Amino acid sequence: MSQKPQSDIYVIGPSLPSYFGLEFDFLHEHEILSEMDLPQNTPCFVVDANELSEQRTEQILSWIDLRSNTSQVILIDRRVGPSEKVSLVNDHKVYGFCPEVSEDTTRLLALKALEKHRLEQQDRDLVQLIANQNDELRRLQAELDDRILKRSESLKQSQRRLETSQQRIKALHECLIRIQQATSVSEMERFINDILTEFFAVEWVRIVFHGQDFLLEQLQKAKAISEILVLDLTYSQRDFGWLVISRKKNSRFRTDEKQFLRQIADVLPLSVMRLTKLEQTETLKQQWEATFDALSFPVALTDSTFKLARMNRAFFRALGLEVSSDLVSKNVFETFLGKKIRLRAEDLPIRKEVSITRGETQFDYQVHVLQIQKSLDRDISFVMMFHDITEQNRLQRRLLESSKMAELGTISSSIAHELNNPMGGMLNFIQLIKMDLDSKNDMYSDVEEMENAAHRCKEIVENLLGFSRLGRLEHEKSLDLREILKQAVKISELQTRSRNIHVEYDFPDEDCPIEGQFNYLSQAFQNILQNSVESIMARLSQDPHYDGQIRIELKPRNNQYLLTISDNGIGMSESVKTKAFNPLFSTKPNPPHAGLGLTVSYQIVEEHKGSLELYSQAEVGTSAKITLLKAL
């Protein structure tokens, strides 16, 4: 097989002399059918058909089409008409026609055909290039898509992993919180179960304690229908028990899941221990509270500034309140005593006596304040105990008073006797001196003073004598206590009217029979009234428009009468009160009765087997409470 050199233009046809100047290569028309390996893509063929039959020409053109569909063809054929040219151009890519070979026109035509071929080739190359580039682009795109797909797949996977681990952390966190909140082991199991169901599709969770191995054995029988995971629980390196977790058959626990569940198992014993301790503490607390509340005297726990933190029942009882938390963080002294007291921590422990008035009754308390050295509760610093010593004080006062009276009784009878006569003589002599003196004499007023003083002395002595005589009184029968009181008030009226003091009665309508000495009882009431009048006068001296009032209330109760004589005078201070029954003590600067008044009243009431107590508050008033026995 011969290989012809590649040429741009081949002439298919006889090598006529007219081609010689054109320097084209030649192919014999009969060659082409055998030479199948003719160069392909020959740019241009000149087919000289003048010597060929139409059929042969058609054959050659088809052959060219077949061999090289890019080739341009110039047909030299004098037989071709215009209509045939159109179909030849359409069917066989014939670029141009010549009737005869001519050096000029054929060459020109061939060069144009070459140019056309070159342009078409360029177009084709371009198209090919674009196609190639498109292919490359598509490949790159596909590769990119593939990478993106793989990347997002792995992203999704790590996101899922991240989510799972986040969920697990959340679950673990929630588990730990819920475990801490649980109030029983069953609740703990339920909490863990609830949370693990969500993340691990758990069927049930159980805690089995060490020593209850039979329960563990029973639970492990569930392996027949479930996957069972048993995790050891240890506390302080000792066996504590087991955490048993079950889930559906064929969903084995993976290593990462086991690791996660292990973390829960690690904290469980601590929480269970906390529960046990909590129960013990709760029991202790209940015991403590029961004891605290059972104490009969008021106890309060306060912070470092004496603000109330805890109080027992007796505390509320003493205040006449229902048990509540309303008092918490109020000052203990203001709450309990109704006044402010300053205490310094360095003065502790303190033992202090205080009195408070609630309603009309006065209570005495001994307050013990102790500092709590090591308080578990940092808010509690002091324990305050209030011991009610009202009764004790009352008894003590009465004891003191009766011993005072007894003492006074014995001394007074002897002294009074001794003093009575000399005093009488003194008074006589003073009166004699006075008679001898001119009233204009310088000494006259001094002597008058002496006379007054002597009169006072005599009065005191007589009072003392009467005082000691009281014990020998003969009782009169069938007296009416109301009458005695009215008599006493009548005598006081001189003073009360002139000072515009209002006296108010509240007596029962029926008789109030009593046994005793009319005059002495009347004297006792007069003295009390006198005391009230003077107390109100003291008020009036400060405020002339003060509305002074005395109220006398008499009430029968059981076998007694309760008599209250109250005033709204200046009242007594604490120190005055304790001395009120002391003979010769008086708050009055110039005492008309030399302080014996209340002592005498006390003595008279005592002699009548009654009692007399004074309740007084400075600037508020005084109230005398008297009890006397009813006549049988």
Place this chain on the structure above:
Amino acid sequence: MYKSIVFDLDDTLLDTRAQLVPPALKEALNALEEKGLSIPFDEALHAFEVGYFPWPKLIEAFAETHDHVLPTEDYVDLFVKKFYERDVLEDIFLHSDVVTLLDQLKSANHLLLLLTAGSTKTQTQKIKKLNLQTWFSTMSIADPNKGESKTQKLKQLLEQHQLTPQETLVVGDRYESEIMAAIELGCPSALIERHAPRSPGPDPTHTLASVTDVWDLVQ
């Protein structure tokens, strides 16, 4: 859909865990303590809740692992007598959502049957106190003392009311008891899930979080 619904009583309709177990357990444990076996209340209750294992088995295990004076069987007998055969003194009640469920089922014309297991005396007391006759056409007690089982009694119920197993839904909280009986007789079953281990066997037809979910099943 279901012509008839058979309910279990204890821990299905009546919350015995809250209302009856604590006092009964306390009394029974006190009786054991008097006879020399001391089991803390909390420990016993927890052990029960671990697997809802039968009490006699638990007491047996406790007796064997704790100090005791009498033979183990004596403690078990004493416990069973005190725990299962005690008089119901408490004011027991059905939760309001259970009452609502029963009312709804009744007014939707479902035939309601009760199937409970236990001592005839105790279960009768419960039934009377709860006025269960308000909703249930027949109330059947399977008394183990008389050797009766729930399977037997369920079969009797089906025959008595001429029911096919397919049209009878059995609802209960114990797989080993009413659910197994239902499976055996071919009845559809609904187990109240209490997240506890159960014996091997075919799954119940339905698993419910609460007895009140029965309403959704029959709709």
